[in-house]
Amino acid sequence: MTGPWAEALPWVIVLPLVGAALTPAVAVRHPRVAGFWAWGVLLVTAVLASGLVAELLARGPFSYELGGWAASYGIELRFDHFSAWVLPLAVLFVVIVPFSWRYLDHVMPDERRPPFYALLLLNAGGMIGFCVTGDLFNLFVFTEVVSLSSYALVAVGGRGLAAFAALKYLFIGAVSSLLMLFATAQLFVLTGSLNMADVSLGLGEIGSGTAVMVAFAAFAVSFMVKAAMFPVHVWLPDAHAIAPSPVSAVLSGMVVKVGIVGMLRIYQIYFGAEVLELGAFNLALVWLGAVSIVMGAFFAIFQDDIKLMLAYSTISNIGYIVLGLGLASPYAVIGASVHVFNHALIKATLFLAAGSIIHQTGFRTLSDLRGIARTMPQTSAAMAIGAVSIVGLPPTAGFVCKWYIALGAFEANQAPFGFALVFGALFIFIYYIRMLNAFYFQKPVHDEVAQASETPWSMRGPVVLLASLCLILGVLGGIPLNFVEPAVLDLLPFWGQ
Amino acid sequence: MEVVDVRPILAPFVSFLCAGLVFGFGRSIFWRRFFTFLAAFIKMALVLSMLPGTLQGVVYVYQFVEFTPGIGIGFRADAYGMFFSLVSSTLWVFTTIYAIGYMQGDRDRVRFFGFFALCVSTTVGVAFAENLLTFFLFYETLTICTYPLVVHAETREALRAGRIYLTYTLIGGGFALVGAVMTLNAAGTLTFAAPGILGLESGVGTLAVIFLCLIIGFGVKAAVMPLHGWLPIAMVAPTPVSALLHAVAVVKVGAFGVTRVIYNVFGVELLQQLGFATPLALLAGFTIVAASTIALTQDHLKRRLAYSTISQLSYIVLGAALLTPLAATAAVLHIANQAFAKITMFFVVGAITRTTGKKYVSEIDGIGARMPWSMAAFTIASLSFVGVPLTAGFITKWYLALGALEADAWWFVLVLIASSLLNAGYFFPILHRAYFRPAKEPWPPLEPGRHFETPKTLLIPIVICAAYVLLLGVTAEVPGMPGSVAQVAVESFFAPRGVGP
Secondary structure (H helix, E strand, O other): OOOHHHHHHHHHHHHHHHHHHHHHHHOOOOOHHEEEEEEHHHHHHHHHHHHHHHHHHOOOOOEEEHHOOOOEEEEEEOOOOOOHHHHHHHHHHHHHHHHHHHHHOOOOOHHHHHHHHHHHHHHEEEEHHHHHHOOOHHHHHHHHHHHHHHHHHHHHHOHHEEEEEEHHHHHHHHHHHHHHHHHHHHHHHOOOOOHHHHHHHHHHOOOHHHHHHHHHHHHHHHHHHHHHHOOOOHHHHHHHHHHHHHHHHHHHHOOHHHHHHHHHHHHHHHHHHHHOOHHHHHHHHHHHHHHHHHHHHHHHHHOOOOOHHHHHHHHHHHHHHHHHHOOOHHHHHHHHHHHHHHHHHHHHHHHHHHHHHHHHHHOOOOOOOOOOHHOOOHHHHHHHEEEEHHHHHOHEEEHHHHHHHHHHHOOOHHHOOOOOHHHHHHHHHHHHHHHHHHHHHOOOOHHHHHHOOOOHHHHHHHHHHHHHHHHHHHOOOOOOOHHHHHHHHHHHHHOOO | OEEOOHHHHHHHHHHHHHHHHHHHHHOHHHHHHHHHHHEEEEEEEHHHHHHHHHHHOOEEEEEEEEEEEOEEEEEEEEEEHHHHHHHHHHHHHHHHHHHHEEEEEEHHHHHHHHHHHHHHHHHHHHHHHHHHHHHHHHHHHHHHHHHHHHHOOOOHHHHHHHHHHHHHHHHHHHHHHHHHHHHHHHHHEEEOOOOOOOOHHHHHHHHHHHHHHHHHHHHHHOOOOOOOOOHHHHHHOOOHHHHHHHHHHHHHHHHHHHHHHHHHOOOOHHHHHHHHHHHHHHHHHHHHHHHHHHHHOEEHHHHHHHHHHHHHHHHHHHHHOOOOOHHHHHHHHHHHHHHHHHHHHHHHHHHHHHHHHHOHHHHOOOOOOOOOHHHHHHHHHHHHOOOOOHHHHHHHHHHHHHHHOOOOOOHHHHHHHHHHHHHHHHHHHHHHHHHOOOEEEOOOOOOOOOOOOOOHHHHHHHHHHHHHHHHHHHHOOOOOOOOHHHHHHHHOOOOOOOOOO
């Protein structure tokens, strides 16, 4: 039994994808219209997504069969608690796009706007599709939509290094996609189906075996690359630092999460079949997570470029999430899942604020940006809130995950990782305190900084809004739990410790 | 008896709102002062209005939001919290008057007063925290909000002090977080209760780690040696900041946390069985003597006061760690006694620096003639620290000595006597120089049109706080004065298990 909103399920994918295709046509006369068009499309998508989430909260997970063809023949779309991720996804896009309207003035000529917004819409559509598909092959297709549009979005800035960073991203991303395709094919051969629920049932009949495990391993590695976990993170820093700031926010906040959400989806398939013994894998995740936290922080300390600093902190934060998943205790997994969203929010705040500062002054290193807080107080305040938040200090959104994952570490009797998490996070603060000191407590060295003006409202509004959300979600930390908890508790009995 | 009431959350919220207004409209001096004073008075009124209820054993509670299932951000004004918030909200009023005078013409006053209000907000939040999570949230927020005040001067030295301050306090905060998480794991709850929430069934090893983590976490701000390194360095901050934060808010929050851990997380009974409190008491005893000894050698006035603060804070820790009712009374009372006496001293030192530019003990020969009112106040505060009867400090020492005897730990009485002598040893030379040495060069004359030695905004808080030191010393048992609130708090600490405070 489903409510009226369930019918909207295909539309959240179709709208952005079709919107992307239409963008060049819509903006053929006035290239700047593309930005408004993309925003409108995403706004409608976000409204639909909130309807879907309301439906989910009212009646639980539901499916939609495309064309009325039943699953295993037709294509099934499934909206469960992990799919609720599409709502924050869409909302963040709705906030980020207005920021890009003015920001792009300095990045690209007007006539390149339509393809840019088309790519952005493709990216959004791909991620939404990735979250709601109930079919392994479509999971692969949407991953590729996201990845290809991301490569192009990195290169769109057009400077020499951008192409190089995009190419590096492309090569590593292609290997990851190949592994995913291989694993998908493997499961199809084994079970004769691509529908996730059917695959899960099929695996249950086959039982455990080398082929099943190889497929799992291929998925795991593929998604780890997408999530930029240490040591397969090498593509991330350059790509995220060089892309235009709104794109950095999308890539760093949301696209890397494709790897995490994908991992959870694969868990769902394998756990349902009860063919997986996760003990050793969890242990590997825990260690990799802990190492990611420390290495991300370590590399970031040596950066002077603010966007590179932020990019490296993404690696640390993915470390938190992976650590939480590996700990496999209820609180830890809840914390990790909540951080999937909270990190997106925080990272969007930071990248947009950093983008504003770069946009207004033309500088991007700490030593050049000294004293910027005097001339751009609101943007700097947002940056400060983001910095405190990403380190996980209360009362900000970043603290919520640290609290849960630390709790989970002790719950799982893994006290050393609890300590590593809490104090690893402080390590990260070393470089953010340098940033805050430079912005707030040092004298400007450049006239451009001393005479900079605040950004126009279309840029400042999103930044201020995101920063306030960082604070609000720090206090109302219980809200994301409504979505995460049921999903996690369903999976947990199979997680194994 | 628990009553649901919105006042425990309103009290921190008022200064939070004030901070927002100051940041928003603070460029105008008038509005900045208006908001700050209005908030300070409203807050004091709010806290005072709860006082009659507290004295009758009413506890005001307010659950704000749920953070983790079962653990919310909750506020609860019990007697001990009331005591602490009374002290901090009273002193906020005086420090605000003083800060307005002291910071006149200084830079970035919007930032200064905004963060000042935030700090007070979080201090009262700590006082009224219902559980360890809420406590921790405010405790860490306080760390962040004090940073801009510590580095206010923006000099290289100030930035270095800020870095050291953050390193100490954030690592401490990390330990506190781990302790809180482990407590939740062991006890299943974080809500402060009398006599405690942990039990022997968690295992002695786990309890030892929890105790260590929480005591290190809160001990950093309470400046128990060897965790005290940040405090003397942080004295580079403007004097009102040193006064309110490093004599009242920040350090007292640490001491308050240590007492909460001892009485409301572990509980007297459990700690007596475990015996963890004895090493803490010894450490506190060591800090009392060692910090005083270092203070003897300091020539910089504020640094001498800083080491004196370190020594005095350990009175509170010692009182709490002795685990007897009389010692606990001393611990609670000393939160107020030390605060009023030490803030008087900081105010006087700040006034001396603002009026004459002198910062060192060796420079203030004969200042008693130039600034008689201020030095009189300083004298009263010194006598209080030495423990002369009729001053607040005597009350603490009296109860603490009785408590030590009650705990069969008579050697702590020796520590107290040694500390009194040391206090005399580093405060009386200041008085001697001020009153009995001739001035090396003539003091700058009064500015024309001034009737008093220093601007009235500086002098009034000094005189009131010094008077309060005397008042605390003679009215320990009068109902409605801090002493009576402390009695109610201590009764709840030692209530038998199962009886709520």
